[in-house]
Amino acid sequence: MSSRSEPVAEPNHARRFGLIWLAATVVATPLVILLIGPIMPPGKATEQAAGQVTDNTVLLGMATPVLLLVVLYLAYAMICFRQPKGAVLEGPAIRGDARVQTTWLIVTSALVLSLAVYGTLRLLSDDGAGSGSGPTPLTTPKGPKLPVQVIGQQWAFTYRYPTYGGVEVPHLVIPKGKMIELHVTSLDVIHSFWSRQLGVKADANPQVDNIAFVEANRVGAFDVRCAELCGLWHGEMFDHGRVVTPAEFETWIHQAQVTYGPATKALPPYSTTYLPEPTRRGG
Amino acid sequence: MTTTTAAVSTPQPAGRPLWRRLIGFNLLAAVILGVGGYYLGWFIGHQISGKSFAYQENSSENDVALLLAYVFGVVGFLIGLGFANYPVSRMLGRPASLREKEEEGVGRYFGLCTDHKVVGIQYLLGIGLFFFIGGVNAMLIRTELLHQTPQFVGPGQYISLVGMHGTMMMGMMTSGILGPFANYFVPILIGARRMAFPRIEALTFWLLMAAGFILTSTIFFGGFPTGWTGYEPLNDQAVMGMDSYIIFFALVGLSMCLLGLNMLATIITMRAPGLTWSRLPIFVWSVLATAVLMVLAAPMLVATLIMAALDRTIDTSFFIPGGGGSSYLFENLFWFFGHPEVYILALPGFGIVLELLPVFTRKPLWGYRLAISGMLGVSLLSFFVWQHHLFVSGINADLRPFYMLSTEIISIPTGFIFLCAMGTLWKARSTLSVPMLFCLAWVFNFLIGGLSGVFVSDAPSDTGTHGSFFTMAHFHYTIMGGLIFTFFAAIYYWVPKMTGLRFNERLAKLHFWLMFIAFNATFMPLFALGLKGQPRRVSEYASNLHALNVWVSISAFVLGISMLIFIVNTVYSMIFARVAAEQNPWRSKSIEWQIPHPVPVNNFEQIPVFDSDPYDYGVPLTVAGTQPASAGT
Numbered sequence: 070m071s072s073r074s075e076p077v078a079e080p081n082h083a084r085r086f087g088l089i090w091l092a093a094t095v096v097a098t099p100l101v102i103l104l105i106g107p108i109m110p111p112g113k114a115t116e117q118a119a120g121q122v123t124d125n126t127v128l129l130g131m132a133t134p135v136l137l138l139v140v141l142y143l144a145y146a147m148i149c150f151r152q153p154k155g156a157v158l159e160g161p162a163i164r165g166d167a168r169v170q171t172t173w174l175i176v177t178s179a180l181v182l183s184l185a186v187y188g189t190l191r192l193l194s195d196d197g198a199g200s201g202s203g204p205t206p207l208t209t210p211k212g213p214k215l216p217v218q219v220i221g222q223q224w225a226f227t228y229r230y231p232t233y234g235g236v237e238v239p240h241l242v243i244p245k246g247k248m249i250e251l252h253v254t255s256l257d258v259i260h261s262f263w264s265r266q267l268g269v270k271a272d273a274n275p276q277v278d279n280i281a282f283v284e285a286n287r288v289g290a291f292d293v294r295c296a297e298l299c300g301l302w303h304g305e306m307f308d309h310g311r312v313v314t315p316a317e318f319e320t321w322i323h324q325a326q327v328t329y330g331p332a333t334k335a336l337p338p339y340s341t342t343y344l345p346e347p348t349r350r351g352g
Numbered sequence: 353m354t355t356t357t358a359a360v361s362t363p364q365p366a367g368r369p370l371w372r373r374l375i376g377f378n379l380l381a382a383v384i385l386g387v388g389g390y391y392l393g394w395f396i397g398h399q400i401s402g403k404s405f406a407y408q409e410n411s412s413e414n415d416v417a418l419l420l421a422y423v424f425g426v427v428g429f430l431i432g433l434g435f436a437n438y439p440v441s442r443m444l445g446r447p448a449s450l451r452e453k454e455e456e457g458v459g460r461y462f463g464l465c466t467d468h469k470v471v472g473i474q475y476l477l478g479i480g481l482f483f484f485i486g487g488v489n490a491m492l493i494r495t496e497l498l499h500q501t502p503q504f505v506g507p508g509q510y511i512s513l514v515g516m517h518g519t520m521m522m523g524m525m526t527s528g529i530l531g532p533f534a535n536y537f538v539p540i541l542i543g544a545r546r547m548a549f550p551r552i553e554a555l556t557f558w559l560l561m562a563a564g565f566i567l568t569s570t571i572f573f574g575g576f577p578t579g580w581t582g583y584e585p586l587n588d589q590a591v592m593g594m595d596s597y598i599i600f601f602a603l604v605g606l607s608m609c610l611l612g613l614n615m616l617a618t619i620i621t622m623r624a625p626g627l628t629w630s631r632l633p634i635f636v637w638s639v640l641a642t643a644v645l646m647v648l649a650a651p652m653l654v655a656t657l658i659m660a661a662l663d664r665t666i667d668t669s670f671f672i673p674g675g676g677g678s679s680y681l682f683e684n685l686f687w688f689f690g691h692p693e694v695y696i697l698a699l700p701g702f703g704i705v706l707e708l709l710p711v712f713t714r715k716p717l718w719g720y721r722l723a724i725s726g727m728l729g730v731s732l733l734s735f736f737v738w739q740h741h742l743f744v745s746g747i748n749a750d751l752r753p754f755y756m757l758s759t760e761i762i763s764i765p766t767g768f769i770f771l772c773a774m775g776t777l778w779k780a781r782s783t784l785s786v787p788m789l790f791c792l793a794w795v796f797n798f799l800i801g802g803l804s805g806v807f808v809s810d811a812p813s814d815t816g817t818h819g820s821f822f823t824m825a826h827f828h829y830t831i832m833g834g835l836i837f838t839f840f841a842a843i844y845y846w847v848p849k850m851t852g853l854r855f856n857e858r859l860a861k862l863h864f865w866l867m868f869i870a871f872n873a874t875f876m877p878l879f880a881l882g883l884k885g886q887p888r889r890v891s892e893y894a895s896n897l898h899a900l901n902v903w904v905s906i907s908a909f910v911l912g913i914s915m916l917i918f919i920v921n922t923v924y925s926m927i928f929a930r931v932a933a934e935q936n937p938w939r940s941k942s943i944e945w946q947i948p949h950p951v952p953v954n955n956f957e958q959i960p961v962f963d964s965d966p967y968d969y970g971v972p973l974t975v976a977g978t979q980p981a982s983a984g985t
Contacts, residue, residue: 079779080778082778083626086879108883110884111816111885118816120811120812121813121816125807125813125816126809127455128810132596135803139774140796140799142774143777143792143795143796146778146780146782147772147782147784147792150713150778150779150782151781151784152714152782158781158941159714159715159781159969159970159971160713160714160969160970161779161970162715162970162971162972163775163778163970164716164717164720165716165718165719165720165775166719167720169771170719170722173768174764178764178769181763182757182760184806184810185753185757186808188809188811189753189756189757192752192753192812193753198815199499199815200744200812200818201744201745201749201810202749202829203746203747203750204746205749206749207749238445240409248855248951253641253746257589258585259585259679260680261744261747261819263819263887265816265884265885268816269815270816270818270819271746272745274673274680274743274745275673275674276673277673277679279746280718284553286935294887296820296887296888298511298577298578298579298586298889299586299818300577300589300590301507301508301511301577302507302509303507303889303890304502304507304510304890304891304892305892317431319962
């Protein structure tokens with residue numbers, strides 16, 4: 070076997086790869102943001118969903134250069150740093166490089182910390198960004214809010230409107246342009262109230278009042294699904310809701326009070342949580 | 353160095369009749385005593401709870417009976433294997449028998465054997481069996497998801513399948529690399545003749561096997577509806593099949609904890625002279641980091657499950673809100689174990705990749721110390737991130753910024769591992785052998801897993817992705833892409849040493865490419881499915897997701913076929929073709945390839961003395977253009 074002539078014949082791999090990566094990043098990152106950004110789930114039906122679209126797009130923009138760095142490097146290494154066929158050559162005995170390691174540490178730390186800061190700011194500025202924020206959310210939106218209670222039980226969600234006499238309805242209807250304060254709770258096991266289009270997800274725990282905020286900015290239908298395994302018919306625990314104009318909402322809720330009024334009277338009075346049926350425990 | 357007396361193996365008298373060989377403490381006796389113990393426990397359980405708990409009257413359910421049956425069954429199983437012999441004979445003042453190690457032949461693999469090499473192979477076969485069962489579950493799940501509504505199995509069976517698949521994989525595969533490869537190679541790599549606690553080593557394996565059969569037996573008791581997380585109060589509500597889950601995970605926790613303890617004791621106390629901490633192979637470091645997690649995290653799981661079992665049997669209310677308990681408590685305790693658990697799965701993979709890359713690139717490991725700090729950093733940080741699994745649950749919502757920060761910080765030490773892998777590839781002389789291909793696939797898969805982790809670790813973004821197929825794709829990229837790919841890398845790399853036989857190269861390459869392509873074809877679309885609104889663990893989904901689900905199912909079947917190719921290759925190469933492997937097929941400089949194979953019972957004639965780390969590859973930079981004498985051949 071022939072002895073290898075060190076760097077002399079080799080191209081400057083660092084510069085060459087650096088340029089490839091830079092070119093790919095400059096081209097691909099804006100392209101990815103421009104192409105995927107507009108179709109990024111969960112859409113812009115609510116303020117919270119729109120906020121999540123922004124978050125996802127920013128994260129995608131930050132992830133693209135990293136993805137390109139590693140994938141292109143892998144490809145580069147598999148093409149350029151190969152053992153010639155039949156040969157048994159040894160590579161250079163490089164055991165590390167303090168400069169590269171320090172740079173990597175600084176860059177990854179900066180990236181990671183900026184991600185955490187960004188996520189925190191978005192979470193606080195969006196008042197929980199549509200996620201379940203517990204019984205006492207850290208920040209709450211200013212202005213008037215319409216409280217709606219979401220009750221999970223095996224295997225359906227029902228909804229109560231405490232400001233309308235606690236009337237309980239089987240399908241969620243919310244007015245457009247109004248901040249909705251969702252109080253999510255459960256009567257039995259853990260469920261999770263998930264509406265993809267609304268950009269809301271909040272676990273329904275028994276004896277817990279889990280609050281999430283959402284403000285719809287367009288009229289239309291949305292899906293509701295249970296996102297936490299809750300037993301046999303978990304897969305069938307889905308349903309549809311509607312966003313309507315405030316005027317339509319008023320008409321609808323008064324109609325609902327008539328329709329569901331008698332049934333509501335048979336229910337326990339409105340409360341943030343409900344004690345499930347008495348158990349034999351604790352005795 | 354003191355020399356231990358080599359165990360002189362007494363060959364069994366040839367031609368002993370089969371029935372004579374079957375009598376004694378072995379798997380047969382274990383099964384018989386296990387079944388006996390099971391029925392004893394069942395009987396006692398009915399005597400107790402049939403009378404004192406009106407709660408269970410008029411139903412076929414008796415959790416007390418089943419839990420006791422499992423516990424008694426496991427005890428009987430272990431006694432049958434001979435685990436009581438040593439303590440009993442010591443208590444009676446008799447000399448302890450060392451028969452476990454001295455026996456020879458195939459019989460060793462079917463009983464208590466304290467030879468770490470036998471335990472390693474037992475682990476590989478045993479875990480392989482349950483990995484196969486878990487894989488078949490996955491195929492059934494994907495078959496059901498060919499349809500939008502439950503058609504193939506009912507919704508109850510579907511969630512049981514999902515639960516069994518998840519629990520089997522998360523439970524059995526925690527020992528996927530530590531069980532077979534750390535047990536077999538750590539003593540050799542550190543120049544020791546055995547593990548620190550050989551009987552405990554054997555115990556960890558047999559506990560795991562008992563656990564696997566118990567989980568499989570859940571199908572006779574109605575399955576369990578909770579998935580691998582076992583959330584309360586659904587756990588409390590579930591039928592008897594849930595008890596199988598509880599005992600399974602408790603035994604796995606026990607096995608994991610003992611395995612970790614054994615590894616720690618071995619690595620800390622039994623290194624050969626000269627094997628300083630800075631010369632330890634990086635795989636051993638990864639085992640050390642994993643063992644720390646196992647010892648610290650697994651007891652939490654066992655304690656949690658005991659509380660769950662008490663809730664189910666004697667009506668305590670640790671987790672029952674109606675009785676003063678909390679469903680959050682279970683989530684908290686479970687994930688305090690559960691998050692370290694996922695790093696228990698990932699860390700050995702890091703070790704395998706960094707251990708194998710130098711061999712196939714003909715270069716020293718790049719950034720040895722950085723890799724160690726990466727592993728230890730991941731290990732430490734993994735205890736501070738668990739509530740990121742509960743971002744939308746409403747628990748400690750004010751602490752979400754902290755968990756976001758700690759979760760994202762964990763990508764710094766993980767990044768070290770990537771940098772070390774990439775540094776080792778720099779100006780390398782790579783040979784794309786099968787183990788190398790699996791390691792390179794790890795880099796790609798874990799990268800996708802890590803980058804998708806950035807989305808789920810961001811609380812606002814997690815609102816959309818939590819509990820959806822996006823999250824499911826994320827952890828399959830990290831666990832299947834991270835652990836299983838490196839598991840196969842280790843198999844192709846080390847099994848020729850363990851058995852002395854080589855794999856068919858062509859089938860191995862076919863296995864790799866089919867698996868890699870099918871894996872990505874299966875899990876990449878799941879990110880899109882999750883973002884489009886498909887939750888995990890449902891057998892019904894929206895009609896606009898149907899086409900993509902069919903694509904994923906077909907890819908998953910191809911992935912299953914790639915596993916069958918592996919099985920065919922194994923059976924063909926190890927049973928039929930039996931081509932002897934070369935002494936050192938990869939030209940490795942690590943010690944395990946320098947000792948003869950089959951590896952002698954006591955590994956080394958004389959305890960070796962180490963004077964460097966095992967990464968002495970490459971052309972020294974100061975003497976450019978010369979070839980080290982030891983290279984090649």
